[in-house]
Amino acid sequence: MSDLPKIIGERIRKFRKEKGLSQEELAHMANLHTTYIGQLERGEKNATLGSIEKVANALDISLEELFRSIHSHSDSQVYTLSQIITHLQAMSVKDQKTILKLLEILLEWKEQ
Known part of the structure; x- marks a missing residue:
C-alpha cells in the first residue's frame, strides 16, 4: 500500500x-x-x-x-516522480510527447 x-x-x-x-x-x-x-x-x-x-x-x-515537496527524501521514487510530473505539466502536449519519445529512446539505449 x-x-x-x-x-x-x-x-x-x-x-x-x-x-x-x-x-x-x-x-x-x-x-x-x-x-x-x-x-x-x-x-x-x-x-x-x-x-x-x-x-x-x-x-x-x-x-x-x-x-509541494510532499516527500522530503529527494532520493525517493515518489519525490522523483512528482518532480518529473511537475515539469511535464508545465509543458505543452507537443513537448510532452517529445519528452516521452526521448525517454523511450533512452530506455532502449540503456537496455542494450
Missing part, C-alpha cells in the same frame, strides 16, 4: 497546527466530520479530491502548497 495517504495526512496536520487550529475547528471550516479529519491526518483514509480541496481551502492554502 502507498504511503501517500500518510504523507498527505502529515502535511494536513502540519498546516493545521501552523494555523493554530484544532481538528474540530478544521472540520467545521471544511464542512467535514471531525473523525474524518483525524483519519486523514493519521493516513487511515484515502482522501477524495473534493475533501482535499475543502481542507486546503479551510487552511487557506493552495493544492499546490499542500502537495
Whole structure:
C-alpha cells in the first residue's frame, strides 16, 4: 500500500497546527466530520479530491502548497516522480510527447 495517504495526512496536520487550529475547528471550516479529519491526518483514509480541496481551502492554502515537496527524501521514487510530473505539466502536449519519445529512446539505449 502507498504511503501517500500518510504523507498527505502529515502535511494536513502540519498546516493545521501552523494555523493554530484544532481538528474540530478544521472540520467545521471544511464542512467535514471531525473523525474524518483525524483519519486523514493519521493516513487511515484515502482522501477524495473534493475533501482535499475543502481542507486546503479551510487552511487557506493552495493544492499546490499542500502537495509541494510532499516527500522530503529527494532520493525517493515518489519525490522523483512528482518532480518529473511537475515539469511535464508545465509543458505543452507537443513537448510532452517529445519528452516521452526521448525517454523511450533512452530506455532502449540503456537496455542494450
